[in-house]
Amino acid sequence: MKDELEKLHSVLDPLMQGKRNLKVLEAGCGSRTQIRLPPDACIVGVDISEEQLRKNTGLHEKRVGDIQTCALGEDAFDLIICWDVLEHLDRPLDAVSNFFRAIREDGAIVLTFPNVMSIKGLVTKFTPHLFHVLVYRYLPQQKTIGKKGHDSPFRTYMRFGISPDTLKTFAGRHGFETAFCHSYQGVMQAELRRRNIGIDRLFQVAEPLVKALTLGSVCVNDCDVIVVLKKGEDAPSEP
Numbered sequence: 047m048k049d050e051l052e053k054l055h056s057v058l059d060p061l062m063q064g065k066r067n068l069k070v071l072e073a074g075c076g077s078r079t080q081i082r083l084p085p086d087a088c089i090v091g092v093d094i095s096e097e098q099l100r101k102n103t104g105l106h107e108k109r110v111g112d113i114q115t116c117a118l119g120e121d122a123f124d125l126i127i128c129w130d131v132l133e134h135l136d137r138p139l140d141a142v143s144n145f146f147r148a149i150r151e152d153g154a155i156v157l158t159f160p161n162v163m164s165i166k167g168l169v170t171k172f173t174p175h176l177f178h179v180l181v182y183r184y185l186p187q188q189k190t191i192g193k194k195g196h197d198s199p200f201r202t203y204m205r206f207g208i209s210p211d212t213l214k215t216f217a218g219r220h221g222f223e224t225a226f227c228h229s230y231q232g233v234m235q236a237e238l239r240r241r242n243i244g245i246d247r248l249f250q251v252a253e254p255l256v257k258a259l260t261l262g263s264v265c266v267n268d269c270d271v272i273v274v275l276k277k278g279e280d281a282p283s284e285p
């Protein structure tokens with residue numbers, strides 16, 4: 047993940063260069079902020095869960111709300127980060143439209159999410175919540191997840207609307223361009239493969255087969271995506 051973050055910063059930092067007192071929205075902030083922000087940034091966190099907001103100590107302002115529907119304002123933020131949240135939304139593109147309204151003219155939107163058009167994405171989409179709980183519990187750091195008195199995994203919808211290609215087309219239609227789109231193997235899949243040689247072998251065998259059978263539309267290894275969107279040069283000022 048460290049390498050992925052560095053790649054993201056190599057695109058994001060120049061976009062934010064020269065701006066002081068960045069106004070940042072962490073949409074679905076949970077309990078932490080994943081990327082490096084300047085010390086004078088003002089970070090607003092919105093989350094549907096009061097409990098998650100309570101645990102987050104890095105925010106200057108906390109708002110309880112549903113990012114699909116809550117008013118985020120217009121031209122309100124220099125940077126919007128939505129990290130590992132879109133897959134948990136029933137209507138993820140409503141949230142993205144909300145971000146389009148709230149971002150400033152020269153701002154940037156960072157979205158990270160699993161690629162629904164990957165083995166991980168499709169398995170997650172078509173398996174019940176209990177299966178997700180059991181997979182988490184297989185990992186050493188997550189043994190207590192979903193047990194009484196401990197956090198539960200968040201419900202996952204994994205809509206096809208957040209496949210990278212669909213999202214890029216949607217952004218283009220709203221006058222936004224993709225400044226960065228990077229696919230990589232997420233921490234959880236890497237950890238599962240590291241812990242279980244049988245799972246790892248299965249992935250190795252599946253890769254060429256899945257690629258051939260789906261004509262490259264479903265990926266195996268690079269199951270997670272980071273996308274940075276910014277307003278296109280010719281975008282109208284009122285999206």
Ligand SMILES: C[S@@+](CC[C@H](N)C(=O)[O-])C[C@H]1O[C@@H](n2cnc3c(N)ncnc32)[C@H](O)[C@@H]1O
Pocket residue numbers: 073074075076077078080092093094095098111112113114128129130131134135200
């Ligand atoms: C997997 S966590 C990611 C948290 C954080 N962004 C991170 O990177 O650690 C998903 C977060 O999305 C929040 N969430 C889920 N649905 C939401 C919604 N409709 N509006 C706002 N937040 C939501 C959850 O409460 C949770 O904190």
